[in-house]
Amino acid sequence: MMHLLTASQTRQADQYTIQQRKISADDLMEDAVNAFCRTFIATFPDKHQFISVYCGTGNNGGDGLAIARLLVREGYQQVTVKIAPFNRSRAEGFRLNLGRVESLRIPVTELSADGFPDESQATVLIDALLGSGLNKPLTGSWQLLVRHLNNSGRPIVSVDIPTGFPAEGPVGDPEDFIHATLVITFQLPKINFFFPESEKAIAEFKVVDIGLDPEFISGQQSGFTLVTDAAVRTLLQPRRPFSHKGTYGHTLIIAGKSETMGAALLCSEASLFTGAGLTTAFVPRDGLTALNVRSPEVIAIIRIAGSPLPKIDKYTAILAGPGFGTDQEAIAIIRQLIDARPGKLVLDADALTILSKDPQLLDKLPAETILTPHMKEFDRLFGAHEHWWARVQTARKYASLKRLVIVLKNRYTFIILPDGQVMINPTGSPAMATGGMGDVLAGMAVSLLAQGYAAGETAMLATYIHGLCGAQYEGMVCPAAELVKLIPAKMKALIH
Ligand SMILES: NC(=O)C1=CN([C@@H]2O[C@H](COP(=O)(O)OP(=O)(O)OC[C@H]3O[C@@H](n4cnc5c(N)ncnc54)[C@H](O)[C@@H]3O)[C@@H](O)[C@H]2O)[C@@H](O)CC1
Numbered sequence: 001m002m003h004l005l006t007a008s009q010t011r012q013a014d015q016y017t018i019q020q021r022k023i024s025a026d027d028l029m030e031d032a033v034n035a036f037c038r039t040f041i042a043t044f045p046d047k048h049q050f051i052s053v054y055c056g057t058g059n060n061g062g063d064g065l066a067i068a069r070l071l072v073r074e075g076y077q078q079v080t081v082k083i084a085p086f087n088r089s090r091a092e093g094f095r096l097n098l099g100r101v102e103s104l105r106i107p108v109t110e111l112s113a114d115g116f117p118d119e120s121q122a123t124v125l126i127d128a129l130l131g132s133g134l135n136k137p138l139t140g141s142w143q144l145l146v147r148h149l150n151n152s153g154r155p156i157v158s159v160d161i162p163t164g165f166p167a168e169g170p171v172g173d174p175e176d177f178i179h180a181t182l183v184i185t186f187q188l189p190k191i192n193f194f195f196p197e198s199e200k201a202i203a204e205f206k207v208v209d210i211g212l213d214p215e216f217i218s219g220q221q222s223g224f225t226l227v228t229d230a231a232v233r234t235l236l237q238p239r240r241p242f243s244h245k246g247t248y249g250h251t252l253i254i255a256g257k258s259e260t261m262g263a264a265l266l267c268s269e270a271s272l273f274t275g276a277g278l279t280t281a282f283v284p285r286d287g288l289t290a291l292n293v294r295s296p297e298v299i300a301i302i303r304i305a306g307s308p309l310p311k312i313d314k315y316t317a318i319l320a321g322p323g324f325g326t327d328q329e330a331i332a333i334i335r336q337l338i339d340a341r342p343g344k345l346v347l348d349a350d351a352l353t354i355l356s357k358d359p360q361l362l363d364k365l366p367a368e369t370i371l372t373p374h375m376k377e378f379d380r381l382f383g384a385h386e387h388w389w390a391r392v393q394t395a396r397k398y399a400s401l402k403r404l405v406i407v408l409k410n411r412y413t414f415i416i417l418p419d420g421q422v423m424i425n426p427t428g429s430p431a432m433a434t435g436g437m438g439d440v441l442a443g444m445a446v447s448l449l450a451q452g453y454a455a456g457e458t459a460m461l462a463t464y465i466h467g468l469c470g471a472q473y474e475g476m477v478c479p480a481a482e483l484v485k486l487i488p489a490k491m492k493a494l495i496h
Pocket residue numbers: 014025028029032056057058059060061063087091129130131132133134135136137138139142159160161186210
């Protein structure tokens with residue numbers, strides 16, 4: 001797992017690395033700037049393009065000045081520096097690098113809020129105004145300058161983080177941060193890069209290694225980690241030679257109505273393809289033919305009006321909710337299910353809506369139940385939120401209070417564990433923004449639970465593999481039923 005750091009932990013990591021490696025802050029800045037320039041040059045190789053480097057007077061501005069110097073040294077012929085003198089303080093890294101830029105006779109202009117330069121001739125702007133030192137939303141001249149640059153229509157490459165965009169915490173008005181085409185960020189992506197509000201600030205980000213101490217980083221607790229391929233590979237187990245269907249658990253899937261039988265088919269199929277030994281679906285009579293034709297491997301229990309919940313003891317893990325409806329029959333079954341206190345439970349879709357109308361049910365959920373809401377389902381359960389930071393904080397609160405695993409789905413899905421820790425899943429693709437995708441995820445989750453993975457592990461594996469499958473369709477669209485077919489091969493690739 002990759003430990004993500006807050007801005008203040010990053011500063012501590014800088015200091016620790018400087019002491020540990022017995023280098024100066026200037027050396028570390030030089031390493032950072034070299035790493036930045038390697039990526040920048042690969043992306044913008046033309047040495048004749050006009051590059052305007054906007055620098056503040058802190059260390060981010062110091063980086064900008066050093067970048068201007070390195071680019072000139074690499075043969076870039078049209079590099080100019082613009083300095084925003086709106087803060088009184090001048091960091092040491094800024095002063096040192098300003099001297100070096102001046103001695104190279106790189107053109108430097110000091111900005112005034114009375115009128116900012118016309119950048120219509122610039123090929124690319126480099127944003128080194130403010131970095132992770134941001135401690136409040138931009139105001140005054142900073143705000144005007146950021147708006148001016150955003151309105152220039154030029155590509156903007158931000159150093160470390162777009163100016164005005166906080167590394168963590170609530171994100172303010174999009175007018176008040178740089179809208180970067182590319183962010184080349186140091187050492188680790190910042191926590192807020194994974195929040196949907198980053199969409200305007202960051203079209204793309206690339207992470208460059210600047211040599212911060214890895215042991216120090218992994219000793220830090222920001223509450224946020226990023227799921228890595230290595231962590232998934234360590235966790236995912238191959239099927240054993242002497243195993244039989246009983247080894248891999250039996251899932252019960254409580255899903256589907258006449259009109260939404262497809263949801264039951266998708267999650268049953270996902271349960272099969274993710275490797276559960278047996279899958280049983282509790283479905284309406286008029287869905288039976290579809291189920292038998294589509295997935296002959298799945299056992300059906302027919303649900304008619306007034307049917308009680310099947311005896312749950314024989315099932316290793318249970319999923320309820322996809323396409324299930326929220327009528328009185330559905331409510332009665334969800335109540336029976338929760339009262340029966342199943343050991344391993346995944347609730348999705350309509351089951352979440354039923355919970356949101358009956359807070360007592362939410363209180364009765366067995367520990368380690370996995371909930372898989374998208375944003376609307378989440379807010380229905382826990383109240384409306386103005387921004388994602390608040391939403392994730394609420395998820396942390398309820399996950400801890402009720403010992404739940406909450407899988408809050410999005411471009412980057414947040415997996416919130418019963419200890420309040422947040423794992424962020426990096427895989428996925430807009431190809432997956434189609435109906436039925438959540439049903440597949442829920443089916444994968446119940447299957448992994450039945451196979452013996454713990455609830456948190458299940459959430460991590462299911463979202464990661466689900467996203468890997470979807471990414472295969474990058475640039476296209478991935479119907480949910482097609483994604484299911486990719487699951488076995490993706491799992492194989494992670495194991496071998
Ligand atoms: N310390 C180091 O050794 C390294 C630092 N690096 C760079 O240093 C940056 C952080 O530098 P600093 O901590 O000097 O801070 P910044 O350069 O981000 O900001 C400068 C100062 O602006 C002020 N400020 C904060 N919010 C403001 C607002 N809303 N309006 C106006 N002024 C505001 C703060 O007092 C802050 O110290 C990183 O983003 C990165 O670019 C890199 O060079 C890597 C190594």
